Amino acid sequence: MIDLIPYFLNGLIVGSIYGLITIGLSFIFGILKVINVAHGSFVMLGAYIAYFFFVLWAYPPLVSIFAGLAIGALAGFALYHAVIRPLRKAGEMHILVALFALGSLMAELARIAWGPNVVGFTWNIGSISVSGYVVQLSQLLGAIAALIIALALQLILYRTSFGRAVRAVVQDPVGAQIVGINVERVFAISTAMGIALTTAGGVLLTLFIPVGINPYMGDPYTLMAFVIAVMGGLESTMGAYVAGLIFGEILSLGYPLFRALGFAAPYQMSLFVGFVILVLFLLFRPSGLFRI
């Protein structure tokens, strides 16, 4: 019999990161109704930020996360003004295609700038024992940081005037415009925030992939974020976070399960199960697990 508790703990911790990675996707979709198919490339950007801050200046991810947020916000502003806004009139197909091309462009630029090789680093600050089970302290702190960021976003959404403006725009863009909300600005800031959250997620992700940073690492995270976002209701940020925890468990518990069942590549099988979950949700409950 396999002891599943360490896998469960690990799923919860890594799930917090998956949740954070997905929040940005749900946030942007909820407000702009644009599904960011370049999502994974911004995760990749965050991972490289963490890498360079660590190897060049020895700043750990818990510090470089602020750089991730800042650079992500700038990238998000640029994304909105260069791609999304000019194409809003042309239609959804054009936005999707342009975003997809952008994601690919970012990966190729990363390859040219930082090389095609897989890089990584380990920030080792020891481990603690949770009722006999060893948990890496750095990973635990990363998971807590992700939770704090997720909660901070809720505070912004429900306790600030910007949050009120966002919610007004979501309910009725035309009405919001009439009562004097600058909808364009809300869209731009929301895109910036969404991308900032995504790159921050990419920064924290590096705590879990000591040798997995490369230009093309984003693709699986795009799919993963889609699955989680749909589970969480696609427009709900807190739903995305909670669904992230659940998905973390699926991947983490799926691994020993598929290994025990004798599959050649248990991790890939877990990812496949993720897709099956996506299809099941699309089929039976496109509105997601939670209606918030």
Next chain:
Amino acid sequence: MKLLKVENVVKKFGGLAALQGVSLEIDKGEFVAIVGPNGSGKTTLLNVINGVYKPDSGRVLFEGRDITKLPAYARAKMGISRAFQVPRPFPDMTVLDNVVVGALFNGGLDLQRAKEVAREALEYVGLGRKADELAGRLTFNELRLLELARALAGRPKLLLLDEVMAGLNPGEIDNMTKLIRRVVEEKDIAALSLVEHRMKAVVQLAHRVVVMHQGKVIAEGPPDVALNDPMVVEIYLGKPWR
């Protein structure tokens, strides 16, 4: 048997009841105008009739058949056509092809016949010479006529007209009103037209007027009677009609 029967329809958006138990009947050959201010629920009613919205309760019957649960496209195939308030042409198609779409799917014709019917419909509304232009290039008045031609080419039994006069000048309104009345009489169909209040020309040409207010029908009858109903007079700024 009535062509269309709407029975006690309720439709809520969030907490807001846009329709609070509306009933309505239309016969073949009737031109009915639904009058009401913005937010009175008349557009919601139209959307419930042609299947864009499903009502929370109540029924919609067409030729005696319960169509409450049918999707919009199935209702269109049964003979319900609609012209939108803001014209929604397919801008990259020619004017003729726009109308062909109506004849093909709304009217259930084959392609050959659909093209003929589409040409006829364009001539009928006076857009014949614009047939080969791209629809995106028409003027607003022409787009309104295109909407009508497209709806007519579907050989409807019931024509739903969503404030098709809004934005037209008095001459164009006059022309459009006569056209609709002629359609109803010549083609023996029913038309249900939404009208912003005080659109005199339209209302006078209607056989019957239904006045809506806050999601309810508050008066109904021949134009003169319905619009001089004391409640209607009071709601519309306290001024009697005319």
Next chain:
Amino acid sequence: MKPHVPIAIYLSLVALSLAKPELSQTVATVAFYMALGQAVNIFVGLTGYVNFGYAAFIAMGAYGLGVVIAYFPQLGTWTLPVGLLLGVALAGGLALAVGAVALRLRSAYFAIATIGINEALKDLIVGAGIWGGSSGLVLGYNMFQEYGRDFALFLSTTGSTVLILATGLMAVAATYLLQSREIGYALAAIRQDEDAAKVMGINPAKYKLIAFVLSSAFSALLGSAAFPLAATQVFPDTVFKVDYILDGLAVMFLGGAGTVTGAVIGGLLYVPIRLLLGQFLPAYQALVTPLLVLAVVLAAPRGIIGELRARVSPKIREWIP
């Protein structure tokens, strides 16, 4: 509408590849992108929905033929038609299943689902070790056994080129026939205003599904031609390459989405553009495709043929459908 121009271009490429076998490889490359663009156009161009999972359908074609060649050598020469059919059936069935689930939903969900198919199928094949798993199918030996040496060599050169050209030609014919029939009107209406189309009696899910299945079937034929036939091997890493969708989109958008001629012109231009830029800036070749797609979508979303059609008189428009 007159489809003479795109058909003439295809026929001259067929003639060229038969007359000059040494050019077969070049013709095959150009034709592959032309046909891929056309397959993408049949769904993306005609419906306005985006399928990011083309590689999965290409892979179904590749595996369909590959599996028959690898596991049913007793069929001999029959492995070719049976394999092609199996590839088309796998791709069509997959499209039918995914489309039935996801085409009912708004287009964002559909895009998500299609990105998913690609990753998921690859994960399944590698993860469960199906059809050779991560080590793929190597078919050279079996092909010699089944087809004989000469015919096998012919198939992997001229044969695959002709299959690619035939697929492209069929895709052109399909685009043309779709456009000039009832369904073409339905698709054009759905693409331009889906809600208005519904109110006019069009069932969008039905027509989108037809286009999706067709488009996937053509992608599968390309997969069969390019991998088991031409390369005599099928590896998950090469058949499930996300690049194909970007290539297909580049060809389609460059030429003009939703037109018959667009992908033909787009394909003729795309390969030389990539080669030329690759020669001058070899390190940056990978940037060409995404930059091209971005530039066309942002600056000229109607593409070459689309812009032309909007400018010329109705009479000339007839000739560039």
